[in-house]
Amino acid sequence: MASIYKRGKVWTANVFILHDGVRKRKTxxxxxxKSEANKWAIETENKKINNAISREDGLIVDMFNDWYKVFKEPHLETKSKTWYKTTSAVLSEHWPDKKLSEINSMMFQKLINEYGSNHVKSSVAHIKNMISAFVRYAVDEDFIFKDFTRNVKTYSIVESKDKNLKFLENDELEYLTDAVKTNDALTSHMILTAIFSGARFSEVAGLTEDDFDxxxxxxxxxxSWQENDREFKSTxxxxxxxxVDMPKDYMSIAKKWQFGKEHAFESITGLxxxxxxxNKQLERILKNGNCKIITFHGLRHTHASYLLANDVAIQYVSERLGHSDVNITLSVYAHLLKKKRHIETNKTIKLLSNL
Structure with a gap:
């Protein structure tokens, strides 16, 4: 008999099946x-009746690699492929001889805990999410009966870099802007574009002359321009x-630049x-001004932080950055918004006290 219940905003279905004489739950x-969950339960029950539930087992490393090559590799960029290969290496190190059916939640949590002992939380999350995606596939294909990754928590004792180090203060931003406005290097043009647009490096590198209105x-x-693959790809x-709306001053400067045939910012290599x-150009300029050293991606954080600090609505900042959800913007810039919360609290109490 199947059981169907709601967990948060989604529905879950359980079906009990007999495997090798042992009653097991498939979830x-x-x-x-609820109707989708019920449909799956009915289909699974029918398979059980017709003795059609099969089970495939093998080394988890081999099965993960096969899944990656078929379902993931053809659609990924070089950077993402590297993470899957790292995940495969982690599985090889921790479970070289373990079959998929032998893994349980406790073993997976131990793996995550060990990996988190010398890696930052974001890296641990990458590994956990990729293994979890494979395991969900394995459950869907009836290779295993239960998702052993579902209740495992991301863990790390290694502190990430302080977010405050990732963006420039106002005086540093003003210095950098003035410096690159009068610098004719292509990298300076790219830096200036990032300052005023908040675009990612790959997006700035992917601009063409036609993109400037x-x-x-x-x-x-x-x-976007993927330098490892040397080709344009989707964002x-x-x-x-x-x-992205840009200041008139920036557009006046950009109008004087010599754009390349295929790329707005095109070097003698044609790329x-x-x-x-x-990043080297950015570091040189910042060092000359005794400023905090940030990466090119830090210009994106600087752009957003500058706007939020000056009371630009977070919904618009999120749209300008191209985030898929305003909650992403909220999570990334929570540290900055906390500082503003104190100001807003005092403002609110003052207003209410005047009633």
């Missing part, structure tokens, strides 16, 4: 409606495709400068 969650003072971001998410070259 699947994530259904958006000097009549309406906008730039269009609808692709990070669908919402990353956007038209944009690399992320490493842009």
């Amino acid at each position: 699947k969650s994530g259904f958006t409606t 000097f009549n309406n003072n906008t730039i269009t971001i609808n692709k 990070k998410t669908k919402s990353s495709n956007r038209v 944009p400068p690399t992320n490493n070259a842009a």
Whole structure:
């Protein structure tokens, strides 16, 4: 008999089956409606009646690699492929001889705890999420009966870099802006574009001359440049495709630049400068001004932090950054918003006291 229940905002279905003389529970969650969960339960019950539930087992490392090659590798960029290969190496190190059916939640939590003993939380989350995605596939395909990753928590004792180190203060931002405005290096042009747009490096490198609208003072971001693959690709998410309003002063400066044939910022190689070259230029300029050293990505944080600190609505900042959800913006800049919360609290209490 199947059991169907709601867990948070999604539905879960349980079906009990007999395997090798042992009664086991097969569970699947994530259904958006009760009817979807019920449909899956009925189909599974029918398979049970017809003795159609099969089970495939093997070394978890081999099965993970097979799943990656078929379902993931063809659709991924180089950076993402590296994370899957890292995950495969972690599985090889911890469970070289373990079959998929032998793994349970406690073993997986131990793996996460060990990995988290010398890696930052974001790295641990990458590993956990990729293994979890594979395990959900294995459950769907009836290779195993239960998702052993579901109740495992991400763990790390290694502190991430302080978010406060990732963006410039106002005086540093003003110095950097003035410095790159009068510098003719391609990397300086890219830095100035990032300062005023908040775009990612791959998005700035992916700009072409046609993306600059000097009549309406906008730039269009609808692709990214992947320097490892040396080709244009789609943006990070669908919402990353956007038209960004730019200051007239910036557009006046950009109008004087010599754009390349395929890339707005095109070096003598016919390609944009690399992320490493842009970071070196940024570091040189910041060192000359005795400023905090940040990376090119830190310009994106600087852009957002500057706007939020000056009371620009977070919904608009999120849209400008191309985030798929305002909650992403809230989570990334929570440290900054906490500082403003104190100001808003005092303002609120003062207003209410006047009633």
